[in-house]
Amino acid sequence: MTQAETTPQHVYIEDAAPFDGQRITVKGWLYHKRSSGKIRFVVVRDGTGIMQCVASLADVGERVFEDIDRMTQESSLIVSGTVHAEPRAPGGYELTLESLQIVQIAEEYPITPKEHGTAFLMDHRHLWIRSRRQHAILRIRHTIVKAIRDFFDERKFTLFDPPIFTPSACEGTSTLFETDYFGEKAYLTQSGQLYGEAGAMAFGKIYTFGPTFRAEKSKTRRHLTEFWMIEPEVAYLDLDGAMDLAEDMIVFIMDRVLTTRMEELKVVERDVSMLERIKKPFPRITYTDAVDILKKNDIPFHWGDDIGGDEETTVSNQFDRPVMVHHFPAAIKAFYMKRDPQDDKLALGFDMLAPEGRGEIVGGAQREDDLDLLLKRIHEENLPEEAYDWFLDLRRFGSVPHAGYGLGLERTVAWVCGAPHLRETIPFPRMMSRLKP
């Protein structure tokens, strides 16, 4: 048996380094190829990396050269040969080809190096995710998800999956997706927070991590109809504690991405100096401070108004790292936020605005823990008290100060990657005009 006839061990490209100088097999797809006299360069991707394979006519023979020549982009193939370090090769390793087996010759691949329109790429999302930039973004997404989970797991938070089907509309039905639930109406969750509060009373500290839904009629680049949220909730935590937790979490995420995904950050051409400066402490300013900043920047704004996207950018542009704005006018915030005991007009909520005009990525609050005040708020907002009966129970049976927040996963991925649009940050984005594939 000649050397070329044995099949060496299958190795994923990202794991090739320890096999330097050894014979391996790589299974993947043709990324591209080029020819230089009696040499063929076959660049293979296997989903974990790309590797250049070098074939000389003398080594592999006419037959393999013919196979290489008839292979199209994204054809599937299995190659074997000796791997060795080659600093000039993409990924740093190169394979001296010994054998090549075509698995399938692909039809003419629709996504080519030329420019494609967004609609075309979105229609081909199932293939587009193979492209280098999309691949890199989704690997960074994976790393961010894992960092977030590790952050909470290491701190012994209990994962607490809230229901997706909810019986009542928490804050109006206009942005809710509705479904028929065996004759009843059910709504898809917009937030697991209320359930998370029940979890915090049972487990002390919990986090939810799941999809949430919003029937946004807006077509902006900052909105998806289906997006993933992380919502920690902690008993015996106050507003400051929630801001500390959010700050620690963001720093943890950045450290993880910068230590493990530099390769992918390079692919997406991210200016990593913008991420390296995300260190504690993050500035914390009150809503009133933020209004002052707007006024100093000649933005017409009245105390009491909601801070919109453009205003957020003006405020966050004053800082080189995320800024936390807290103590909002209670009137513009949700009924469940605790009022400031010092000033009843203020709510103990906070938003974290990411730098570079990225807008709000975290929104949180200390929750109202007083039964009577919470009831009063529910009545003032004309919410159906009966729907909140179980939620009110949390204030009847051992109420404690507690706080939490929500982090939007896709906005975080977009910020880290410098992606202009959320559609690149999730495998199959769902938007008002996009339900396929």
Next chain:
Amino acid sequence: MTQAETTPQHVYIEDAAPFDGQRITVKGWLYHKRSSGKIRFVVVRDGTGIMQCVASLADVGERVFEDIDRMTQESSLIVSGTVHAEPRAPGGYELTLESLQIVQIAEEYPITPKEHGTAFLMDHRHLWIRSRRQHAILRIRHTIVKAIRDFFDERKFTLFDPPIFTPSACEGTSTLFETDYFGEKAYLTQSGQLYGEAGAMAFGKIYTFGPTFRAEKSKTRRHLTEFWMIEPEVAYLDLDGAMDLAEDMIVFIMDRVLTTRMEELKVVERDVSMLERIKKPFPRITYTDAVDILKKNDIPFHWGDDIGGDEETTVSNQFDRPVMVHHFPAAIKAFYMKRDPQDDKLALGFDMLAPEGRGEIVGGAQREDDLDLLLKRIHEENLPEEAYDWFLDLRRFGSVPHAGYGLGLERTVAWVCGAPHLRETIPFPRMMSRLKP
């Protein structure tokens, strides 16, 4: 300042061991209390464990005794004192009480040590999760989720979140939840597999982990309308490889639970010897072997029929660990399963049946990778070809052998915990007649 006036460090009960002999503060809820002459025993839970606090009149004074006496079950409180090992105490540590602060006196708690009906407990699920057994099951759920994620992350699978909103019904609409999606019909996903296949072609090996939905009209203890699924999918993997992966995963989960959750397994009164025997290799039998087993056990059964719940129990009862049944009649399996090249009547699918009559916990297959055969199957089953166009693209552009499977999270949790009904395995179960709280 006396010792009792300083506030010692807040410590979670599960983290108390390193503080043996030191003063700490515990923040939680009154679990129960008893009195013995001039001693009061105050058992506090904080969501991470329970700790007995011992108060002597001489140490704490009349005022604290009065506070203890007026406290009701689940009242919230903050206690400080010196913690020390006490083997007889629940959790192994005891606190000599120095100070006690009532946060809130709870109203009369609806869940008492007396027996309650299931409907009552389900109506009070937001409180029921504080009970010891429910708390233990959900902590085990957390550990199983983490074990599954660690298993795939360590093997460098990329997390790939499939969409929840899907445009088309994969296998008929009768068990699908439908929603109006800006004038179009959208369905809630029953499985991320088809999208996962696109992911496997882009990333080599992926796993999905998210909620899936089924409008089951059955009220059995084995069905939820909303449940979490893990679905790995791997390019260049065959049926045997998928069974290897599923086997390794289950063994990994069991090891993790047995090394970290013995306390909780004790609470749920699980016979852990049943879990300790879950070791490799798991028996693998063909569908035809399974039919033979049924016949030997005098179960009337025809080759070609689907193996139902009772038959699964008969088959799995022959083994002391999970059994994998493979090579099913193609006619009873999904269109996307690859046919056995040796025998066109068989599909390269497998089910893993858990022991103790727990039924199917894993279902998987090698997928059909030939475009023409897949098209033929779609036409035979009268499925709308257009809806699968993007899925067929995966066979047009670099098709490769690939395989994967789905694991039902709640069924796994129920098996590990020995829970008779799935409703205990998720924080807020959703069933045909249960949408609240």
